[in-house]
Amino acid sequence: MLAVLAVTAGVTAAALPPAAGAGASGDSGKKTTAVPHLSLGRTSVFSVRGVAVPGTPSKYDRVMVRRFGSPSAANVLVLVPGTLAGAADFDIVGPYLATHVPNLQVWAEMRREGALEDNTMLLKVLSGKATVQQAFDYYLGWLANPKISPHYQPLAAANYKFVDDWGLATAMGDLHNVVELARDGGHRTVILGGHSLGGMEAAIYPVWDFGGRAGYEDLGGIIGIDGDEPLGTGLLSGNTALATAPQAQAALAKLESGSPWLDLLGFGLPWITGPFAEIGALAASKEPNAPSVAQSFSLLPKALKPPVPSTNLAQLGYSFDASTSPPSLALIHVHSGHLASSGSPRGWVNDGPTPVQDVAFAFSQEPLGPVDWYYPARLTLDTEAAGSLTQTPAAGVLGLRLYHLSQVDIPLYVFQTSLGGTNNAVADAAVAYQRQSKIPSVTIINRASTYGHLDPLLAAPASNAFLQTIVPWIEQLPAYRP
Secondary structure, three states: OOOOOOOOOOOOOOOOOOOOOOOOOOOOOOOOOOOOOOOOOOEEEEEEEOOOOOOOOHHHOEEEEEEEOOOOOOEEEEEEOOOOEOHHHHOOHHHHHHHHOOOEEEEEEEOHHHHHOOOHHHHHHHOOOOOHHHHHHHHHHHHHOOOOOOOOOOOOHHHHHHHHHOOHHHHHHHHHHHHHHHHOOOOOEEEEEEEOHHHHHHHHHHHEEEOOEEHHHHOOEEEEEOOOHHHOOOOOOOOOOOOOHHHHHHHHHHHHHOOOEOOOOOOOOHHHHHHHHHHHHHHHHHOOOOEOOOOOOOOOOHHHOOOOOEEHHHHHHHHHEOOOOOHHHHHHOEOOEEEOOOOOOEOEEEOOOOOHHHHHHHHOOOOOOOEOOOOEHHHHHHHHHOOOOOOOHHHHHOOOOEOOHHHOOOOEEEEEOOOOOHHHHHHHHHHHHHHOOOOOOEEEEEOOOOOOOOHHHHOOHHHOHHHHHHHHHHHOOOOOOO
């Protein structure tokens, strides 16, 4: 087996187009110009039947997919979002790849829990039927001011305990249905990729047994964007991998006694990450130079508040940029820029690979939005148990089917950022995966020193190291159909 370790040092950054709040004139962050690559292009949305999960209402047994490019293209890249993430995370890379790789269409999956979200007010803002302030009050303002009515009604965890069964077996079953539809009976080549946890799913799928057929037999290649990590030196979650049956049983018991959803901010409001991010992005898109709608909000964490009065665009940049956003939110970090040195309110100056307008564009998309409001905690639990990509006792308890590691024989591409680069986890995982399988080639692009976790998805395409390296990789796949 020939290992092709393409570990590169850097891609020369092309000049970014002037952008709203880019500070192209001085450092006030107020100049406004269009950003040409921010368009969904040719796109459509459709649903795919999911697997039936006992106890789950049948209306939730489906996933949604956004397709970029021509439905007749003979190659399909299926992309899976990460932890707490949604299909819109691919709304910049999807259109780019569909137009820069000949004969390729891109499918961005929204896992089944996307159906639990209430995006009605967000859609009203996007259609001009409601203001940003109205959306803010509807989703968030009522938490500090009980007089606001009507307002968002969060889901009661006790009524959704069936989500405890939305783990890796469910995710793999749903994804298998998407892949089978994309294959069209073998008439199309399918490449499976994902970001963060989605990259782990892309690495797990080839090993999975689907009724006697190995997942890798469905695919022409695997792409892990900062997340092929199961076989790495340590789980990105910081948790010890589950390996024994008692460990798995204890983890299930803990899940059963608590909420079915992951609570990233620890407020007891697991859904709140969705409105925080999406309303912030909507404000930055619709009213970029207006005073921040969220800066004075009492429930916005202090670490996310700029030290001076700032615009909506600057508020978004300050919250996402790796230089100012807290380390605990590394899942959303980009390298974008900094607060302007003058102005009231302060604007934002782009000086990194990801213009803040790109963040605003992707994170303001609905339907099939950028954030998984009700992310199943079971999915993270099962992914930890899949760490060795082999059928351990813990995997058996959790209903996993990891039977085909030694047989996987398709090329692998991984992209490593600062988060996945912790302990060199993503790169080490790729090498370990190849050693234990028949993977013929591995391509590793390491940007751990210059890219945050979301930069590969949101950086301006002309200087995006992921896009500039994945295009030739896809075209050189043995299974690629020109």
